[in-house]
Amino acid sequence: MTTELRVLRREEWDRWYGRLELAFGGVPESPSERELWNELTECERSIGVRDGGEWVGTAGAFSFRVSVPGGAFVPAAGVTMVSVAATHRRRGVLTSMMRRQLDDVRALGEPLALLTASEPEIYGRFGYGIATHQLNLEIDTVRARITAPPGTDDVRLRFAPAAESAEACEALYRSTLGSRPGMLARTPGWERLPLLDPPALRQGASAMQCVLAERDGEVVGYVRFHNKPDWDASGPNGSILLRDIDALDPAAYAALWRFLFGIDLTSRIRARNRPVDDPLLHLVSDVRRCGVRVRDSLHARLVDVGAALEARTYRTPVDVVFEVEDAFCPWNEGRWRLSGDAKGASCERAAGPADLSLDVRELGAAYLGGVTLSSLAGAGRVRELRGGALAEASTAFASDVAPWLPHGF
Numbered sequence: 001m002t003t004e005l006r007v008l009r010r011e012e013w014d015r016w017y018g019r020l021e022l023a024f025g026g027v028p029e030s031p032s033e034r035e036l037w038n039e040l041t042e043c044e045r046s047i048g049v050r051d052g053g054e055w056v057g058t059a060g061a062f063s064f065r066v067s068v069p070g071g072a073f074v075p076a077a078g079v080t081m082v083s084v085a086a087t088h089r090r091r092g093v094l095t096s097m098m099r100r101q102l103d104d105v106r107a108l109g110e111p112l113a114l115l116t117a118s119e120p121e122i123y124g125r126f127g128y129g130i131a132t133h134q135l136n137l138e139i140d141t142v143r144a145r146i147t148a149p150p151g152t153d154d155v156r157l158r159f160a161p162a163a164e165s166a167e168a169c170e171a172l173y174r175s176t177l178g179s180r181p182g183m184l185a186r187t188p189g190w191e192r193l194p195l196l197d198p199p200a201l202r203q204g205a206s207a208m209q210c211v212l213a214e215r216d217g218e219v220v221g222y223v224r225f226h227n228k229p230d231w232d233a234s235g236p237n238g239s240i241l242l243r244d245i246d247a248l249d250p251a252a253y254a255a256l257w258r259f260l261f262g263i264d265l266t267s268r269i270r271a272r273n274r275p276v277d278d279p280l281l282h283l284v285s286d287v288r289r290c291g292v293r294v295r296d297s298l299h300a301r302l303v304d305v306g307a308a309l310e311a312r313t314y315r316t317p318v319d320v321v322f323e324v325e326d327a328f329c330p331w332n333e334g335r336w337r338l339s340g341d342a343k344g345a346s347c348e349r350a351a352g353p354a355d356l357s358l359d360v361r362e363l364g365a366a367y368l369g370g371v372t373l374s375s376l377a378g379a380g381r382v383r384e385l386r387g388g389a390l391a392e393a394s395t396a397f398a399s400d401v402a403p404w405l406p407h408g409f
Contacts, residue, residue: 003056005096008046013038016048019055023083024118030198037081040189046081047100049093056085057093059101062409065185066114069369069399070313070342071178073185077105077303078409079115098126102303102329111307112300112367116408120296127328129365131300132182132403135274138291142267145285146258151251155213155220157259162210166195168219169210172246173406180275181312181368182298182403193407194224194244202226205241211259213252221247223256229265236265242272244406254283273297275404276370298405300364305332308367309347310340315369317341318396320389323354324363332360340396355389358382369399 008016017037021028028034041060049057062078079101084093105113117123120130160168170191177183186193197208205226213221224243231237240260247253257280260269274280276294281287302308305324319339326332337350356373362381365371373394376382384390 002051003093003096004050005047005057005100006050008041008043008048008060010043013041013043016046016055016058017041017081019048019085020058020081020083023058023085030200032198033196036189036192036196041081045077045104047097049088049097051088056088057097058083059097061101061105061113063110063187064114064409066112067178067181067183067185068312068367069181069315069397072311072313073178074112074308074311075108075110076112076114077101077108077110078184079113080409082115094122095126098328102126102301105303106329106331109304111302111304111311113303114301115299116297116405117299120299123299123301124361125328126301127326127360127364128299128301129361129363129367130296130298130371131365131368132296132298132370132405133276133294134272134297134404135276135278136293136295137269137271137274137280139261139269139271139284140267140289140291141261141269143286144261144289146254146261146283147285148254148258148283149250151249152254152258155215155252155255157211157213157255160210160212162195162197162208162224165210165212165222166191168212169194169222169224169246172219172222172248175248176246180401180404181370181399182405184405184407184409202228203241204228205239208243211256213247213256215252220249221245221252221256223260225260227263227266236267238263238266240266240269242269250279253279257283273406275402277402298368298403300367302332302360302363302367303329305336305360305363306347306349309336309338309363310345312345312367313342314340314345314396315342315398315400316392316396318345318393320355320386320393321350321352322363323357323385324360325358326360329360338393353385355384355386356382356393357385366394366397368403369397370403373397
């Protein structure tokens with residue numbers, strides 16, 4: 001096999017993307033999806049492997065800023081569109097693209113790389129750790145109800161066309177940025193992603209509907225969803241397919257959920273990708289009727305250990321020396337001393353003895369504060385070398401709210 005790895009040219013995008021679609025089953029996306037991804041693709045950050053003039057591997061990256069504990073937004077490569085042709089598996093195609101990509105990320109000075117994985121076991125060998133999780137819910141709205149906080153009845157709800165309300169919804173999203181680690185600051189063009197509504201993705205449901213929550217004439221929340229009617233021998237048995245929901249305060253949030261629970265002719269809500277500490281779990285009368293499932297979401301990779309650990313703050317004071325293993329990015333190998341608190345941090349090379357030993361994958365998993373170093377140690381993936389260091393570091397890395405990636409990329 002004679003292959004060539006190189007950067008994508010704009011005029012090659014259709015064929016390059018077509019090979020990505022083929023690797024994921026061969027079903028073409030809708031014209032609206034293809035148009036958006038074409039416009040968002042950063043060709044200078046997109047690469048591929050060619051064999052005999054045909055693409056057999058693809059990989060891209062978006063230039064993001066991601067919120068981290070403490071509220072800062074850190075430059076990060078959003079790794080995306082990764083595929084290897086079924087004819088070229090286990091030939092080093094993926095490894096060569098990951099090698100080139102992480103070298104490029106380092107050269108650009110981005111301390112982090114992020115991705116969502118089609119299969120969670122793929123990327124650990126390249127140093128990515130599972131940093132956030134998501135709730136998937138199937139709620140029985142016949143046998144569960146919303147217990148609303150005071151002020152819920154003061155919130156006005158109204159239907160608004162999704163396109164016409166997009167600006168108000170996007171402004172509200174921007175206002176909540178930084179409220180959780182893992183959120184992405186959307187650059188121009190990305191505001192179109194939540195509005196994609198091809199019929200093939202509706203699962204037989206309605207076009208996307210939008211309801212705004214208002215107080216004193218100001219938008220304080222919104223929900224976007226699909227209604228999927230269904231009837232059986234007992235009568236109406238429809239479903240609500242939740243797209244996204246957000247609000248500025250508990251009353252507005254509860255009002256939107258109460259609305260969803262009360263939609264006529266429906267008996268369930270299917271929600272994907274909610275935070276693992278979603279307040280809904282405390283609003284609903286019977287959490288057992290919510291069909292709660294948890295799965296991996298954002299995978300994080302520290303490309304520059306020192307810069308990444310300095311970019312966030314720490315819940316409690318911490319002063320520990322990490323012995324970091326990183327076979328794929330050897331510039332991270334060795335000992336790093338992290339000293340920080342809620343105001344800031346420094347992370348520099350260390351000459352003294354190490355307090356904790358771990359792979360860079362585990363640092364990525366713990367980085368956003370949703371996975372504890374103690375739990376990783378319980379799985380044998382972090383070793384304590386100084387008594388008390390594990391508890392100190394694990395507490396310091398934790399986030400008060402669960403990190404969350406609101407949408408894929």
